[in-house]
Amino acid sequence: MVPKMMRAIAAFQTLPIRDEASLQDVWLPVPTPRPNDVLVKILAISVNPVDVRIRHALHGQKRPHVLGFDAVGEIVQLGVDVRDFTVGDRVFYFGSTQRPGSNAEYQLVDYRLIAKAPQRLTLGQTAALPMTAVTAWELLFERMSIPAAAHATHGSMLVINAAGGVGSILVQLAQWAGLDVIAVASRVNWPWLQKYGIHKLADYHSDLTPQVQALGYDMVDYIATLYDPVPYFGAIADLIAPMGHVGSIVATDDSLPVAWLKNKSVSLDWEYVFSKSDYAYQMATQGQILQRLSALLDAGALRSTIAYNFHGINARNLRQAQAMLETKNTIGKITLQAPFDGEAKALDDIVWKDPQSYADETLVAFPSRRPDDGDRRAGTDSGQRHLVHPTGRPSDRGKDRQH
Amino acid sequence: MVPKMMRAIAAFQTLPIRDEASLQDVWLPVPTPRPNDVLVKILAISVNPVDVRIRHALHGQKRPHVLGFDAVGEIVQLGVDVRDFTVGDRVFYFGSTQRPGSNAEYQLVDYRLIAKAPQRLTLGQTAALPMTAVTAWELLFERMSIPAAAHATHGSMLVINAAGGVGSILVQLAQWAGLDVIAVASRVNWPWLQKYGIHKLADYHSDLTPQVQALGYDMVDYIATLYDPVPYFGAIADLIAPMGHVGSIVATDDSLPVAWLKNKSVSLDWEYVFSKSDYAYQMATQGQILQRLSALLDAGALRSTIAYNFHGINARNLRQAQAMLETKNTIGKITLQAPFDGEAKALDDIVWKDPQSYADETLVAFPSRRPDDGDRRAGTDSGQRHLVHPTGRPSDRGKDRQH
Numbered sequence: 023m024v025p026k027m028m029r030a031i032a033a034f035q036t037l038p039i040r041d042e043a044s045l046q047d048v049w050l051p052v053p054t055p056r057p058n059d060v061l062v063k064i065l066a067i068s069v070n071p072v073d074v075r076i077r078h079a080l081h082g083q084k085r086p087h088v089l090g091f092d093a094v095g096e097i098v099q100l101g102v103d104v105r106d107f108t109v110g111d112r113v114f115y116f117g118s119t120q121r122p123g124s125n126a127e128y129q130l131v132d133y134r135l136i137a138k139a140p141q142r143l144t145l146g147q148t149a150a151l152p153m154t155a156v157t158a159w160e161l162l163f164e165r166m167s168i169p170a171a172a173h174a175t176h177g178s179m180l181v182i183n184a185a186g187g188v189g190s191i192l193v194q195l196a197q198w199a200g201l202d203v204i205a206v207a208s209r210v211n212w213p214w215l216q217k218y219g220i221h222k223l224a225d226y227h228s229d230l231t232p233q234v235q236a237l238g239y240d241m242v243d244y245i246a247t248l249y250d251p252v253p254y255f256g257a258i259a260d261l262i263a264p265m266g267h268v269g270s271i272v273a274t275d276d277s278l279p280v281a282w283l284k285n286k287s288v289s290l291d292w293e294y295v296f297s298k299s300d301y302a303y304q305m306a307t308q309g310q311i312l313q314r315l316s317a318l319l320d321a322g323a324l325r326s327t328i329a330y331n332f333h334g335i336n337a338r339n340l341r342q343a344q345a346m347l348e349t350k351n352t353i354g355k356i357t358l359q360a361p362f363d364g365e366a367k368a369l370d371d372i373v374w375k376d377p378q379s380y381a382d383e384t385l386v387a388f389p390s391r392r393p394d395d396g397d398r399r400a401g402t403d404s405g406q407r408h409l410v411h412p413t414g415r416p417s418d419r420g421k422d423r424q425h
Numbered sequence: 426m427v428p429k430m431m432r433a434i435a436a437f438q439t440l441p442i443r444d445e446a447s448l449q450d451v452w453l454p455v456p457t458p459r460p461n462d463v464l465v466k467i468l469a470i471s472v473n474p475v476d477v478r479i480r481h482a483l484h485g486q487k488r489p490h491v492l493g494f495d496a497v498g499e500i501v502q503l504g505v506d507v508r509d510f511t512v513g514d515r516v517f518y519f520g521s522t523q524r525p526g527s528n529a530e531y532q533l534v535d536y537r538l539i540a541k542a543p544q545r546l547t548l549g550q551t552a553a554l555p556m557t558a559v560t561a562w563e564l565l566f567e568r569m570s571i572p573a574a575a576h577a578t579h580g581s582m583l584v585i586n587a588a589g590g591v592g593s594i595l596v597q598l599a600q601w602a603g604l605d606v607i608a609v610a611s612r613v614n615w616p617w618l619q620k621y622g623i624h625k626l627a628d629y630h631s632d633l634t635p636q637v638q639a640l641g642y643d644m645v646d647y648i649a650t651l652y653d654p655v656p657y658f659g660a661i662a663d664l665i666a667p668m669g670h671v672g673s674i675v676a677t678d679d680s681l682p683v684a685w686l687k688n689k690s691v692s693l694d695w696e697y698v699f700s701k702s703d704y705a706y707q708m709a710t711q712g713q714i715l716q717r718l719s720a721l722l723d724a725g726a727l728r729s730t731i732a733y734n735f736h737g738i739n740a741r742n743l744r745q746a747q748a749m750l751e752t753k754n755t756i757g758k759i760t761l762q763a764p765f766d767g768e769a770k771a772l773d774d775i776v777w778k779d780p781q782s783y784a785d786e787t788l789v790a791f792p793s794r795r796p797d798d799g800d801r802r803a804g805t806d807s808g809q810r811h812l813v814h815p816t817g818r819p820s821d822r823g824k825d826r827q828h
Contacts (some may be wrong), residue, residue: 292687
C-alpha cells in the first residue's frame, strides 16, 4: 500500500552546505504515475557533482527542490502504458533533469530510462553506478565510436581524472572493450585505480606529455577528459593520434583553440548524459544501456565504484555527502541507503504551502547551458568576443578556404 | 622513353599573382622512383585553395617550389615494391604535402595514394576531383560516422559553403548516402547546386536559423562547415540536433566556445585530407577511397564538379587560375589540361642552380598548423590566453566537475 505522504530532502535556496537549511527533511505528497511512469520506492541513492551544481544555482523560491539522480528501488505502481516492468521489480536508474529527484521515499521515472538492477550487488554498490556508468558508456561507445563489446578493439586511451566517479567506471569499460588504458590521477589515488586493474598511471600534478612518453607512447588513440579541458588542451593536442577522438564531459566557459586538432583530423566528442531525456531523443537507449551494464556487473566484468556509504537517507547525511563532494578530493562514489529517517518538519513549518502542485510541476532548477540561453548571447566571456553572434552576415574572409 | 628533363611551373617566393615571376615556367630534372613510387606523366591538374595558401607562405629561397596536388596521368615507371599498378595505367590522385607537386610533366607519387582513373570522364572532369572528393568522403564517412553506402542512412545535413570545390562533391555524396541536404550558398550559385540535385537552399548572406526553420527543420542531424566556422558557430549550436555531428575542414585562428555543443552531446569532427600522408598513417585507405569514387563516377552516381578548364599547363594559365581562386568567388573546380606548353626559361636564367638535388629533396613549403609548431606556443592569439601551455600544473578549479 502506497501512502499519501512521504519523507524527502529538499532545498529552497542556495546556502552554504554547513547551514542546516541548505538541505532540509520535509514531508511531501507521493506523486501519481503518468502513463509511461513507474513509481519507485527508493532503497538507496548516490550523490553526484551535478547535485552540488544545481544546489549552487537555486534562487530563493517557495517550492522545494528535491535533488538526486541515481537511485535503486522497488517498483510499487505502474502507469497504464508501461511495458517490460511490473510491481516488485528492483530497478536502477538516474532519471532526468526535468522531474523531482531521487532524494525522496518515492519517485516517478519514465520506464524507458530504467533497467532491472544487478542481482549480485548490494544496494550501495548498485546506487553508485547509474549516472556515471551511462556517462562512461555513452562517451566511449556512442560518442567516441568505440565498438561496445568485450575485446572488440585495440589501441590506447588516456583518461584524465580517472579516479573520480565517471573515471573509475570508464577505465573498466575501456579495458573491457580492449583498450590499453593510461590513467591520470593524483598519486594518492593510484592504489584505488590499481584495484580496478589499471597499472599505467600518470600524475596530474606534472606535465602529461613526458609521462605518457615515458610509459612508451608517442601518441594515444583516444583521450577522455573528465576534468576541465582548458589546462590540459595543449597536452591533448600533442598526444592525440591522427584520426583520434577526444571525448569530454566537462564544459568550460573558456573558448578552446580547437583548430589545434585539425591537422590530425581529430574529433572532439561531447558527452552530456541528460541530452537524451532533455530533448526526448532516443530515450529508450538509456534503459538499454543500463540493462547491458547490469548484466556486466552480475557477470563480474565490471565492479562497482562505491567508496563511501551512509546508512540513513536524511538531510544531515546528504549535507555531509555534498560537503565531501565540495572538497573535490573524493574518489569513486558516495551513496546513502534507506531508511529515510530524517526528523522531518511539519508541513506548516516550511515556507512552501501548496502541496498539491508539487507532484505535477516541481522541477529541479538545472543550470542549463543550452545554446539558446541568454548568458551565451550576452557575450560576457572574453573568449567569445571574436565571434559574431547571433549569426550575422559572414565577412568575406575565409570563403573557400577549405584547403 | 622518359626524358631527363621536364617542363614544370615553379614558385620561388611570395609575389602578387599578377606578377609574372609569381609562377614561372622552368626546366627540371625528371625524378627517379623510390621503391613505393610510380612516375606519372601528367595529363591534367586542378588548382585548390591550398595551392594559393602555400604560395602566400613562401619565403624567398633558391630552390623552385612546384605546387599542385590534383592530377590525372599515365604511369611511365614503377618502383620495385609497387603492387596493383603497371606502366600504362591511367591514374588519379592528389599526392601529399611532403613532395613536389603535380604542376610538372612528370611526378612521383606513392602507389598507396593513387587509384585507377574513372573511364567515362574527360581528363578535366577527372583532374577536378581527387582532393575535394576524398576530403568530402573522409569528412562524411570516416569523421562524421555516416555509413559509406548508397541509401545507408537517413536524416538531414546542412552544408555551409556548398557551391565550392569540396561542397559541390560533398552534397552529392551526402545525398547518395541517404541524407536530406540543405545547402548554404550565395544565391547566384543556387542554379549550380540545383544542377547536382540540391533543391533545399539557404542564402549565406542571411541568418541561417530562420531559413532552415522555414524549410521545415527545427534541427539537423549533421552540419558540414566548409567555411570559416567562426561567423556561423552560433547558428551551428542552435541548429545541430542532439547527438549530432558538426564536421569542419577550415581551421580558424580564433578559439571557439565549443562547450555550446556540450548539452546536446555533439561531436566536432575535424577533417584534414593530408593527415594520413603527413603522419604516414592508414595511407592505403587514401587510394582505396579514390578507387570507390572512381567506380561511383563511372556508374553515374556522382558527377564531376569541374567548372572551368584551361587548355595548356603553363605559368600564364596557372597564374590566371590562382587569380580566380584568390577572388574567392569561384564555384566548383578549375582544371588545366596538358600539353605543358610554357615558354620555359633556360636553367641559367633562374636563380636555382643545383638541379641534381631537386628530385631528392625539394618539398613544398606548407604552412602547417601541427600542434608542435612554434606559432602556437607563442600564444599570440588572444583567444589562447586563457590556456596554460605547454601543459602546466592544472589549477584546482574544475576537478571532479564531471556532472
